[in-house]
Amino acid sequence: MGCNMPESSCAAAWEPEWTQSRRVGGYLVSPFCFFWEPSQAISDLVLVADVLYDLGTGLEVLSPLCPHLFLEVAGLGNFAKGMAVVAARATRLPIYSSFAREGNLSDLFAKGEAISTLFNVVGLGAGIQLASTVCSSMQGKLIVGPLLSALHIYSVVQEMRAAPVNTLNPQRTAMVVADFVKSGKVSSPADLRYRENLLFPNRLIEEAGNVVVGQPIRKAIKKPQKLKELREAFPNEKFLVNRRSEKTYMLLEQSATGEDALRGWLVAAFAAEMERSSGRGSGQAVLHEAYEKMERVFPSFVAQVKAKGWYTDQFLDGSGVRFAY
Known part of the structure; x- marks a missing residue:
């Protein structure tokens, strides 16, 4: 990925660089980041952000079951998703910077965001198909939703483990x-x-x-x-x-x-x-x-x-x- 040092060393730079960037301005990123210690692992923050995003999505799905509290439940779910997105995006720059050579950070950032956008579109298409088939009923959503969330968290854990951290x-x-x-x-x-x-x-x-x-x-x-x-x-x-x-x-x-x-x-x-x-x-x-x-x-x-x-x-x-x- 355009790194001028061994892959394990590049991946290891996530944590110390994240620590420094968090000390500078991380507490201003979101209310969620305010409670996160600067010296904790970036992999932990990525994992917690994804769990929080899935939790927010689940609250939005369940909000129709609470008509008298619809706005509160849906708003809380949307708020959780917003905090998760901000916290997750705050980790991207340190990760990209760890793999970058001088002058090609923008290329890495563009490629990373392009891949993210591509899979978002693929996921949106898969979601439309599920919504019109097995997830057309609330019972289907309650069955498929937790399974997809578990698969998502498992994939994130494997992703974090794949990169050696020094x-x-x-x-x-x-x-x-x-x-x-x-x-x-x-x-x-x-x-x-x-x-x-x-x-x-x-x-x-x-x-x-x-x-x-x-x-x-x-x-x-x-x-x-x-x-x-x-x-x-x-x-x-x-x-x-x-x-x-x-x-x-x-x-x-x-x-x-x-x-x-x-x-x-x-x-x-x-x-x-x-x-x-x-x-x-x-x-x-x-x-x-x-x-x-x-x-x-x-x-x-x-x-x-x-x-x-x-x-x-x-x-x-x-x-x-x-x-x-």
């Missing part, structure tokens, strides 16, 4: 660390793209230590004395790791990068592995041993991570809370 977020970081702990090898963005769960991105991965990142300090570390102990256990680090109830709560400093997140995740994974293998409970001794092991393997680990094409200069933790002291 930036680190909690789920991708956990999968990278889990694979390294199990096999000693680092998976590439292309290896992980179809394993990433776009619908439930906050799932915990046991092999990576069941890490929960971005929680408030009062929830992750309940006692001030514990906070003091952790700061002493991880000197000069931009993360704090606290094992509790089969979970690992990790706090990141405001300036923490992807490498800092990887260091913390490795400590959590090694600590969880030691607890499972030896039967010891979580404690400072286990964390100290896991930290020392992380220090030994991290140089080779991060070298593999960078060699596989991962970007370690930033960490996209969405709406997660960070600390400073």
